[in-house]
Amino acid sequence: MASIDIKGVKKVYAGNVTAIHELDLTIPDGELVVLVGPSGCGKSTLLRMIAGLETITGGTISIDGTVVNTKEPAERDIAMVFQNYALYPHMTVRGNLEYGLKNRGTPREEIDRRVAEAARILEIDAFLDRRPRQLSGGQRQRVAMGRAIVRQPKAFLFDEPLSNLDAKLRGQMRIEIKRLQRSLGTTSVYVTHDQLEAMTLADRLVVMNGGRIEQVGAPLALYERPETLFVAGFIGSPPMNLIALERLGAQSALDLPAGTDLVGIRPDTIHLTAPEEPHITLGATVELYEPIGGESHLHMRLEDSGQLIIAAVPAKTAMAEGTSATLYVRTADLHPFNRETGRRTD
Amino acid sequence: MVENRPFLNFLTHLVLIAGVVIVVFPVYLAFIASSRGPGDFVSGVVPLLPGTHLVENYSTIWNEGLSSSGAPPIWVMMMNSLLMAVAIALGKIAISLLSAYAIVYFKFPFRLLAFWIIFITLMLPVEVRIIPTFKVVADLGMLNSYLGLTLPLIASATATFLFRQFFLTIPDELMEAARVDGAGPLKFFRDILLPLSRTNIAALFVILFIFGWVQYMWPLLVTTDSRYYTIVMGIKRLAASADSEPLWHLVMAAVILAMLPPVLVVISMQRLFVKGLVETEK
Amino acid sequence: MQTKRTIFPNKLLPYALLVPQLAITLIFFIWPALQAMKSSFEREDPFGFKTSFIWFDNYRKIFADPNYLGSLGRTAIFALSVTLLAMIVSLLLAVAVNRLLRSGKIYTTLLVWPYAVAPVVVGILWWFIFNPSIGIAPYILRGMGINWNHRIDGNQAMILIIIAAAWKQISYNFLFFVAGLQSVPQSLIEAAAIDGAGPFKRFWTIVFPLISPTTFFLLIINMNYAMFDTFGIVDATTMGGPAQATNILVYKVYTDGVLNLNIGSSSAQSVILMLIVIALTVVQFRFVERRVQY
Numbered sequence: 058m059a060s061i062d063i064k065g066v067k068k069v070y071a072g073n074v075t076a077i078h079e080l081d082l083t084i085p086d087g088e089l090v091v092l093v094g095p096s097g098c099g100k101s102t103l104l105r106m107i108a109g110l111e112t113i114t115g116g117t118i119s120i121d122g123t124v125v126n127t128k129e130p131a132e133r134d135i136a137m138v139f140q141n142y143a144l145y146p147h148m149t150v151r152g153n154l155e156y157g158l159k160n161r162g163t164p165r166e167e168i169d170r171r172v173a174e175a176a177r178i179l180e181i182d183a184f185l186d187r188r189p190r191q192l193s194g195g196q197r198q199r200v201a202m203g204r205a206i207v208r209q210p211k212a213f214l215f216d217e218p219l220s221n222l223d224a225k226l227r228g229q230m231r232i233e234i235k236r237l238q239r240s241l242g243t244t245s246v247y248v249t250h251d252q253l254e255a256m257t258l259a260d261r262l263v264v265m266n267g268g269r270i271e272q273v274g275a276p277l278a279l280y281e282r283p284e285t286l287f288v289a290g291f292i293g294s295p296p297m298n299l300i301a302l303e304r305l306g307a308q309s310a311l312d313l314p315a316g317t318d319l320v321g322i323r324p325d326t327i328h329l330t331a332p333e334e335p336h337i338t339l340g341a342t343v344e345l346y347e348p349i350g351g352e353s354h355l356h357m358r359l360e361d362s363g364q365l366i367i368a369a370v371p372a373k374t375a376m377a378e379g380t381s382a383t384l385y386v387r388t389a390d391l392h393p394f395n396r397e398t399g400r401r402t403d
Numbered sequence: 404m405v406e407n408r409p410f411l412n413f414l415t416h417l418v419l420i421a422g423v424v425i426v427v428f429p430v431y432l433a434f435i436a437s438s439r440g441p442g443d444f445v446s447g448v449v450p451l452l453p454g455t456h457l458v459e460n461y462s463t464i465w466n467e468g469l470s471s472s473g474a475p476p477i478w479v480m481m482m483n484s485l486l487m488a489v490a491i492a493l494g495k496i497a498i499s500l501l502s503a504y505a506i507v508y509f510k511f512p513f514r515l516l517a518f519w520i521i522f523i524t525l526m527l528p529v530e531v532r533i534i535p536t537f538k539v540v541a542d543l544g545m546l547n548s549y550l551g552l553t554l555p556l557i558a559s560a561t562a563t564f565l566f567r568q569f570f571l572t573i574p575d576e577l578m579e580a581a582r583v584d585g586a587g588p589l590k591f592f593r594d595i596l597l598p599l600s601r602t603n604i605a606a607l608f609v610i611l612f613i614f615g616w617v618q619y620m621w622p623l624l625v626t627t628d629s630r631y632y633t634i635v636m637g638i639k640r641l642a643a644s645a646d647s648e649p650l651w652h653l654v655m656a657a658v659i660l661a662m663l664p665p666v667l668v669v670i671s672m673q674r675l676f677v678k679g680l681v682e683t684e685k
Numbered sequence: 686m687q688t689k690r691t692i693f694p695n696k697l698l699p700y701a702l703l704v705p706q707l708a709i710t711l712i713f714f715i716w717p718a719l720q721a722m723k724s725s726f727e728r729e730d731p732f733g734f735k736t737s738f739i740w741f742d743n744y745r746k747i748f749a750d751p752n753y754l755g756s757l758g759r760t761a762i763f764a765l766s767v768t769l770l771a772m773i774v775s776l777l778l779a780v781a782v783n784r785l786l787r788s789g790k791i792y793t794t795l796l797v798w799p800y801a802v803a804p805v806v807v808g809i810l811w812w813f814i815f816n817p818s819i820g821i822a823p824y825i826l827r828g829m830g831i832n833w834n835h836r837i838d839g840n841q842a843m844i845l846i847i848i849a850a851a852w853k854q855i856s857y858n859f860l861f862f863v864a865g866l867q868s869v870p871q872s873l874i875e876a877a878a879i880d881g882a883g884p885f886k887r888f889w890t891i892v893f894p895l896i897s898p899t900t901f902f903l904l905i906i907n908m909n910y911a912m913f914d915t916f917g918i919v920d921a922t923t924m925g926g927p928a929q930a931t932n933i934l935v936y937k938v939y940t941d942g943v944l945n946l947n948i949g950s951s952s953a954q955s956v957i958l959m960l961i962v963i964a965l966t967v968v969q970f971r972f973v974e975r976r977v978q979y
C-alpha cells in the first residue's frame with residue numbers, strides 16, 4: 058500500500074516530440090485512479106513511466122515516498138496487467154504466477170501459499186496446470202491479474218486490460234476488478250479510453266488530453282461540473298450538446314457569468330414538458346428517433362440555427378420523425394463555457 | 404485441382420515417378436555396388452541387382468578402410484564428421500542467438516556497424532577466401548585440429564538473421580511483463596526467449612548439421628593428418644586411386660555410409676528441415 | 686533499423702553478447718578477405734623472400750590469360766545450364782505434386798533428401814554412373830552408337846558436371862516451388878477455370894506469373910550454388926579437366942592457389958569472385974526481397 062506522487066513530470070521523445078507536458082498528480086494510498094482520454098493523450102506513457110518501462114525526461118515520480126526515477130521496474134515493487142495479458146506462453150498458469158516470486162527468491166512455501174490464495178480469489182484453481190493457449194480471453198485476463206496479485210505489490214498498474222474482450226465480458230470483468238481492488242485495498246492506476254469503464258471504476262478520475270491533465274475529481278463531480286470543454290464533451294454518453302450563446306436568442310438575457318459564449322446542455326436535461334423552475338425553451342424538429350430501451354435518443358435539428366442536438370428522453374416518448382417540438386432546459390442545468398479559453402466560466 | 408481429368412492425373416503420377424527414379428537411381432546403383440564382391444566390376448557393365456557381400460563390405464570398410472588410399476577406417480572419419488557437423492551446428496546456433504539478442508533487445512553505439520559486419524559474411528563463402536583463411540588458421544596453429552575444422556565456419560549471418568526476425572515477432576509486452584516480474588536481460592533470455600525459440604533452433608540444427616557434414620574444400624585444406632579426415636573429404640581419396648580402378652564395392656559402401664546420417668536427419672525431421680530451409684532464405 | 690519498443694538498459698552486456706560472432710567474423714572472414722585483397726596487388730617471388738606491390742598487374746594478367754577468360758565463359762555456361770536444368774525439372778515435379786492431395790506427401794519425402802548429400806558425394810555417384818569402363822550410362826550410350834569418355838572429351842565432361850550439379854539442386858528448388866505454388870490462391874485458379882481456361886493455359890497465364898518472385902529468387906540462388914558450391918562435384922569427377930574443359934572459376938582459384946601456389950593470381954581471382962557474390966547478393970536483396978513482399 059502506498060501513494061504515488063507525480064511532480065512536474067514530463068516526457069520528450071527524440072525529435073523534440075513532447076508526449077507529456079509538466080504534470081502533477083497525487084494518487085492517494087488505496088485508491089483506484091483511472092487515467093482516461095483519447096488515443097495519444099499520454100495516459101499509457103504516464104503509466105509506463107510509473108512502471109519504469111519508459112524513461113522520465115523531467116520531474117520526479119515517487120512511490121511510497123521514495124523517488125523511483127532511476128529504479129528498474131522490478132525494484133519499484135509494482136505489478137502490471139497488460140492489454141494483451143502478456144502471459145508466458147510456454148509456462149503453465151502456475152508457472153506464470155510463480156515467475157515473479159521465484160525471481161525475487163521468495164521461499165517455496167510462501168510461493169505456494171500466495172498462488173493458491175490468488176487462484177482461489179480469481180477462481181482459476183481449475184486450470185493452474187494448463188497453458189495459456191488453452192484458456193479463453195476472460196480466463197487469461199484473470200491469470201494476468203493473478204500474476205499481479207501474488208506479488209503483493211505497492212501498486213497495481215492496469216494498461217487497458219479489458220480492450221480485447223467482448224462487451225459482455227468487459228462488463229463482468231469490470232465488476233470483478235472493482236471488487237478485487239476494494240477487498241485488497243491496493244493503490245491502483247488504471248488506464249482506459251472507454252469513458253464508461255472510467256466512470257464506473259474510478260474512485261478518482263483523471264481526464265487527459267494532449268499530454269496534459271484536463272481535470273481530476275470523482276467521476277460524478279466531473280460529470281456534473283466539467284471544468285473544460287474537452288471534459289464536457291468526453292465524459293457522458295451521448296455527449297453534451299454545445300450551443301453558441303447567441304443562438305439562444307432572447308434568452309441570452311440569462312444571468313450567465315461574463316465571458317460565456319458557449320452553453321453546454323446534457324441530453325438527459327432536455328425535457329419535452331415545461332418544468333416549474335426557471336428554464337429556457339428551444340424549438341426543434343425530430344430527425345432521427347433511436348429507441349435504446351430504457352430511454353430514447355432524439356436527434357433533433359434546432360429551428361433557428363439548424364444545429365443538430367441529441368436529447369435523451371424517457372422510453373415511452375414516441376416521436377415520429379419530422380414532428381416539431383418545444384424543448385425545455387432548466388437554467389440551473391446549463392453549463393457555461395468560454396470558447397477561447399475552453400474553460401468553464403463559473 | 405479444379406476439374407477431374409484422369410489423363411492428367413495419370414501424367415502427374417508418371418512425371419513424379421520419373422522424378423523419383425531420377426533422384427533415387429544413382430543411390431540405388433551405389434547401394435547395389437556396395438553389396439557386390441570385388442570381381443563383379445570387371446565385366447564392363449555395372450550390376451543392377453544386389454549381391455551377397457553387403458555385410459562383408461560394410462564391415463571391412465568400417466573397420467579397416469582402404470589402406471591403399473591413405474585414408475583411415477571409415478568409422479574414424481565418420482566420427483570426425485559427426486563431431487564437426489554437430490560442433491558447427493551448435494556453435495552457429497549459440498553465437499547467432501547471442502548476437503541476434505544483442506541487436507534486437509539493446510540499443511548501443513555501433514549497433515548498425517555490428518549488424519553490417521555480420522551481414523558481410525553472407526558474401527564471403529569459404530571458397531572465395533581459401534588461401535588467406537588457411538593462412539590465418541595455420542598461423543594460429545589450428546591445422547589438423549577439431550578447432551581448425553570448425554571455428555572458421557561458425558560465424559553465420561543466416562542464423563543470426565533468422566533469430567532476429569523471430570525475436571522481432573515476440574510481443575513487446577512479454578518482455579515488459581518479465582521485467583516487471585524481476586527478470587533481468589539474462590534471465591529473460593534463458594527463461595522466456597530460449598524456450599520460445601525451440602522450434603527455430605531445431606529447424607536450424609537440421610540445416611546447419613547438413614552444412615557442417617558436407618564441407619569438403621575446407622577440411623581438404625586444413626587436415627594433412629589422416630586422423631582428422633572427415634568422411635566427405637576422405638571419400639574422394641578412396642575413389643581416386645590414380646593407378647588402378649578403385650575398389651568400387653568398398654568405395655560405394657563408404658559412399659552410402661557418408662550419405663546416411665544427413666539423409667536420415669532430413670527424412671526423420673522433414674517438417675523441421677523444410678521450415679528451416681524456408682526460414683533461412685527469407 | 687527496427688528494434689523493440691522497450692529495450693533493456695544495460696550498456697555493456699550487448700557488446701559481450703556480440704563478441705563471439707564478431708570475433709570469429711573479424712578473424713576468419715574480414716581479415717582474410719582483406720588479406721586476399723592485399724595479396725591480389727602483390728607478387729611473391731618464387732622463394733617467398735620478397736613480395737612486391739604490383740598494382741593491378743595480377744588482374745591485368747588474368748584478364749589477358751586465355752585460360753582465365755575461358756574459365757569465365759565456362760563458368761557462365763555451367764551456371765546457366767545447371768540453373769535451367771534444375772529449375773525446369775523441379776518446377777515440373779512441383780506442379781505435379783501440387784495436384785495431388787494425399788500421395789503428395791510421400792512423393793515429397795522421396796524427392797527432398799538429395800539436399801542432404803554432399804556435393805563431392807554427388808560427384809562420385811555420377812562419376813560411377815558415367816565411368817567410361819563400367820558405368821551404366823556409357824554402356825547404354827555405346828548401344829546407341831555414342832562413345833562416352835569424359836576423360837578425353839571436354840564437352841562430355843561439362844555435360845557430366847552439369848547433370849550432377851543439377852541433380853543435387855532439384856530437391857531444393859522443388860521445395861521452394863511447392864511453397865510458391867501453394868501460395869497462389871485457389872480462388873484465382875477457380876475463377877480462371879470458370880473463365881474457360883484449361884489447365885495448361887491456367888498454368889502459363891495465371892500460376893507462372895504469380896510465382897515469379899519464387900522463380901526469380903531461385904534463379905539467383907541457383908546461380909550462386911552453381912558458382913560456389915560445386916567445387917566438390919568438379920573435384921570428384923573431372924578435376925577441372927580434361928585440358929581445362931571443366932575448370933570453373935571456383936575450381937581455378939583452388940588449383941592456382943593451393944596446387945600451383947600462385948598466390949597473387951589466386952587472390953586476384955578470389956577478389957573477383959567476391960565481387961560476383963556481392964553483386965548477386967545485392968541483386969537478391971534489392972530486387973527479390975522487394976518483390977517477394979507481396
